Amino acid sequence: MKDVTQIEIPLSRLQMILLLIGALSLTILGLLLIFFEPESINHSSRHSWIMRPIPRFLAGLFFVIFFGFTLIMMMIRLFNKNPGLIINEKGIYDNSSAFALGFIPWKDIKDIKIVNINNGKFILIVLRNPIDYLNKTTQWLKLRVLKMNYRYHGTPICLSANSLQIEATNLYSLLAEKRKEYKVQSY
Known part of the structure; x- marks a missing residue:
């Protein structure tokens, strides 16, 4: 039974949804950097560092790992009913x-x-x-x-x-x- 003097402050669902959308977008960007050639993304200059295969792959990998983890954490927290x-x-x-x-x-x-x-x-x-x-x-x-x-x-x-x-x-x-x-x- 919950204590009557207990104050519960819920998590902000709006904030979690916004973070979830941002993490999803950046995870997708990471996947695009890993799996698509520069010509399929944009016809910009080949002198850009991000157009080189290794930096593009490393940046994409970072995005997928970091923002993918954030995406998973936000999904778990969004369905968690415990107060913040x-x-x-x-x-x-x-x-x-x-x-x-x-x-x-x-x-x-x-x-x-x-x-x-x-x-x-x-x-x-x-x-x-x-x-x-x-x-x-x-x-x-x-x-x-x-x-x-x-x-x-x-x-x-x-x-x-x-x-x-x-x-x-x-x-x-x-x-x-x-x-x-x-x-x-x-x-």
């Missing part, structure tokens, strides 16, 4: 991205900040022991992204409200209010 973020008296359950850490108890949260990064607003969940969370992560790519977040922002957890059905400022206010409500003080 759950807030309750125990803590926060983050399912907002492929690099989410899952459950974060209030006692592990040192601070919550809102910052602008590249013209986008992000919520930083500053942890008391961020290294413990990094050490628990076993997926190679996820660990690299979390370490990069930690190096540049001082915390591995950077929430983007773009993937959620809530504005960043409203999410920040809600998290700060709930943290205060559950009487977790920084020390």
